[in-house]
Amino acid sequence: MNKLSILIAHYNNGKYFLECYNSIINQTYKNWEVIIVDDASTDNSIKIIEKIINKDDRFKLYKNSSNKGCGFTKKECMNYATGEICAYLDPDDALFPIALEISVKQYLSDNELVATHSKMMMCDENLRLQKTFSTAKKIVNDRYFFNCPIQLVHFFTFKREVYFKTKGIDPNLKNAVDQDLYLKILEFGKVSFINEDLYKYRLHSTGISQQSSKQSAKESFAKVIHEAMKRRRLKKIHYKDVPDQYTNAEEIYKLVNYQTKPLFRIINKLKLIFR
Template sequence: MIKFSILIANYNNGKYFKECYDSLMNQTYGNWEVIIVDDASTDNSVEIINSLIKDHPQFKLYRIPVNQGCGYTKRECMKYAEGEICAFLDPDDALYPEALEATIHEFIDKKDIVATYSQMMLCYEDLTPKKVYKKTKEIYNDRYFFNCPTQFAHFFAFKKEIYDKTSGINPNLRSAVDQDLYLKILEHGNIRYIKEPLYLYRLHSNGISQQSAKQNAKESFAKVIHETMKRRGIQKINNKIVPEIYTNSMEIYELLNYQTHKLHRLINKIKISFNI
């Protein structure tokens, strides 16, 4: 029976963790572990998490003494993971009961895939479902796919043996960490789209420095895309030269403007339909 590692990087999300924990305990698939790495939280996260998981050995909690950021913490999660299949779950979000089972079935049925992703349900702050995130689409994966504009997000699951073939999660990233992971994994094989929501994504009403955070994420994502282009040996995109050195995000996004055009999307749909 395939073991599934659910990976949780926590920082000051203790007040939301109970619903995350409950969703894991309610999974219809039985062979799983949960790796939680706390990034030096300043709230009572560790106490809350410990009180919930103390009688359940499938949960393991590790602590980082000094705050290091998302990339470092998620890389630490991977260090402790023992499952053949891994997926990240944010501590303020939750999974549908059948999430792990539906995901595992895809890996069993399609042995050539390296990862899966599903639709996700956007939720109010109390985790009541609001609407399905509409931008999640079935993608055509080739060396020019950069998930820009975003076409898939949670619930992303991947083979650990494939992750071990990559350079791993960049510990220096504080945002765009998931994007970096997606692109590295996709360089090693095909991905399977699960057209149903498996992930409950909590929308926060009181985000701190939201606009600033969005700008930082946009800048980080552009750097991730540029690094991906260099890693893949891409020198030109749509007859435009890829800069040797990263200077600004606009330069990178302008290279990919053609991917938002209707013709490009139509061609990709045809490729997906005929499995070209």
């Protein structure tokens, strides 16, 4: 039975961790470990987490010597993971009870699978369910897929052995870290879409997505997309030249803007139907 490593990059989210913890220990699938790497939290989070996990040896807590940022911390999580399958879970979010079981089953039915993704439920600050994130869907995974517009979200699981075939998460990234991971993993094989809500995503005022750093996130995502284009040795995108060097976000988004058009979406739907 495959072991699944749940990876938690933590910073100052101790007050939300109990719900995250409870969602893990209540999983229907039991062969898991949890790797937590704290990025030099400045509040009392470490004490809270240590009290919650107590002496449960399924939970491993590590600490960065200083604040390194999201990319570094998520990359560090992978250095401690031992499971055949890995998945990131933010400490202020939670999983539905069947999330691990239904994800692992996908790999048992298809050896060529390198990753899975699902729908996710948007929640308020108290983790009360609100609505399903509407754009998550099955994707056409080819060398022109850049997840722009967003279609692939949490809950994302992937094979550990495949991760180490890539260069890994860019440790210098502060934003778009998950997007960097998705695009790198998907270059190595098939991905399965689970048409169910497996992940509870908490919206709150201190979350990265709600901060005034949206422009920075947009820039980071554009850089991730450009790096994927270069990695895939693409010279042109939709009859337009791919720049050798990254200069600005708008230049990159203009290259992939055709993927938001109705005709492109119709063609993709037909591809998925007739595959």
